[in-house]
Amino acid sequence: MAAAAARFLLGSVHSRAAATAVALGTHGGPGGALLKGAAARRSGRAAQRRYAAHFTFQPDPVPTKYGPTQKMNLFQSVTSALDNTLASDPTAVIFGEDVAFGGVFRCTVGLRDKYGKDRVFNTPLCEQGIVGFGIGVAVAGATAIAEIQFADYIYPAFDQIVNEAAKYRYRSGNLFDCGNLTIRAPWGCVGHGSLYHSQSPEAFFAHCPGLKIVIPRSPVQAKGLLLSCIADKNPCIFFEPKILYRAAVEQVPTEPFHIPLSQAEVVLEGSDVTLVAWGTQVHVMREVATMAQEKLGVSCELIDLQTILPWDTDTVCKSVVKTGRLLISHEAPVTGGFAAEISARVQEECFLNLEAPIARVCGYDTPFPHIFEPFYIPDKWKCFDAVKRMINY
């Protein structure tokens, strides 16, 4: 898979200095030297603007109810969750492509040394095999945590996920199940991931009863939600916004804790418009809420959906009953995207409360492009404009 690509992607999400450090740290061969030179030559506003992120991460208040905390970025909080799991559950195993040396995104660093190579191991390069294997581990009663290197490469395992994992319990009358299976995969745009390192495939899986699909927005959410996925008695897909792996840093409890699945979180309270998003897009929407307040005097209520399937209808509908307006935004293409499901449901449940058409600001119905990414993504200006039009409707 795309180990080297992964490092380039990571290097670019934050500062130029960090990108240089990554290049130096990983290789040190002629390629590394070239990269370093390129980084040194980059100066001036063009380079700066090219690498500006489309969002600003805002840490949540330090969680106090789960004991001591430590500063972690998102990949470290994933490692922490996996570490807690391997420590408490002797059956738990972690496997996938390149997880043994720590993973191309560093999510499994140190775990093989700590827990043994029979518990943290590489598989052959074959996604349908990884998920099929994980189902088998779970059917035998052990805890299986499978990694798919990029969400973009989960499709070879689509059959195992949709026809097998999702239907195991139902078709056997609950004689057998693979509820102990969790599939983790890096997800979402990353600045220049192009077609196959940027995708957000959650809607493909949202049409599949039997699965749970979860996407966190921050290190704290990532750890709490991942631990819930692993503990949950249903097969879960956990998508990790890879642009946040290093960019998002906050205080995360070191001990295990759970954030419930199928519960959306009201991140900001407001009265005029409801904004719904998940993953990185929650941070985009937070900025939109600030802009709407400052420039339009509009009060936005921001909801992080967190679980795509089965999703929290009640929290979203309750908010829309109050505000009368709804904007849903996701990176994935608009047609058949999960915003369509939310929109249809809210329209059914809140018809008498809606004061404007529900707006969807999403990716366009194209493959995810390389050099055109800044124009493709549903950034804060596109979302802000949608709020403005909705208020003036």
Place this chain on the structure above:
Amino acid sequence: MAAAGGFGALGRLGRHAVRRAAALRAATQPRLRAFRVSGAQLQQPFNTSEEKPQFPGASAEFVDQLEFIQPNVISGIPVYRVMSRQGQIINPSEDPQLSKETVLNFYQKMTLLNTMDRILYESQRQGRISFYMTNYGEEGTHIGSAAALDSNDLVFGQYREAGVLMYRGFPLDLFMAQCYANADDLGKGRQMPVHYGSKDLNFVTISSPLATQIPQAAGAAYAVKRENSNRAVICYFGEGAASEGDAHAGFNFSATLECPLIFFCRNNGYAISTPTNEQYRGDGIAARGPGYGMLSIRVDGNDVFAVYNATKEARRRAVAENQPFLIEAMTYRIGHHSTSDDSSAYRSVDEVNYWDKQDHPISRLRHYMTARGWWDEDEERTWRKQSRKLVMEAFEKAERRLKPRPDLLFTDVYNEITPTLTKQRDSMWRHLQQYKEHYPLDLYDK
């Protein structure tokens, strides 16, 4: 699925990785050797001074002549057999020496399956069940392999392995309940007929998508290995299913991850209408095993003792050495693929008759028993009558039974019933209240 662009950096990483791996290998080699007696060749330690290939991907010598490796398909891997078509033991040292009681049990399980097949096949023709798949000609592969396993060994199947369940004592009532999808069905009437499963008998529920069970079996075998409980996993599939990508995945994973697993391929010559020469061009399935570093054998699937011996030894070694084995049992699919298929559209009646009359696993075992004075015409007649009665009783009972409660349409989608599903269930009941005369409610449990 590799993304381009990764290669340069991987190459650079590779050099360091090789040195590290070589050191690691030196340390772990003795233990690995003990673990896998004749498994995949381990690579040589890195040594630049020798005039030998140093490629990490294979352990081999240089040659100075251009020569392509020829596949050997004319004279393929030989077919292991223990008894002739007349039921005579060919090589006494290979005789498993099973007791009369054991052999009678083999015979009765094979014939009981055959009787059940005939009755359920007919019942489908009469529209009493929606679908059926017989096991004609493959009874020996099921019983011979099942008998060589421990009852704790986990079974993953395709759909033509009902004899394994029969051998493990799955009641006729439950076979019938599944086919009729009545209220006694352990699967709650959700799957098509012949999609059996039994938690108690360690037989994982069958699903229709072909070959999906193969990598799953590898995962289960890996988990079983970590339990250290002296268990193995067996995974059955047809030669057609072996063409699926999941077969490749399962073979390769089980070898690299050292899983105590027996792959059991039923090569019966056809995948629905597709003959094997349109399925593959190599020497069947067994020839693929060594390519994955897997010990492999081909057996006469109509010889229950050959199947038994091969499975017994594969099981013993799979558990002791934590490595997968591949058994390809050569058979012939005597029946139609399923009740939705008429096989005379693509093969001759003469061909089918040969296997039914001249080389059948049931008649071969009967020859063996008759020669020993363990079975005669009278016993045959009595058993036929008795087995028919047993099957008919279960059949009639299953037919009379109501279907499961319609509520069961909504449970087990998830471990818990979700709020959305609760709403949909309530909505269905409200609808049924109002329109009940349009639905077959009287056939279902209340």
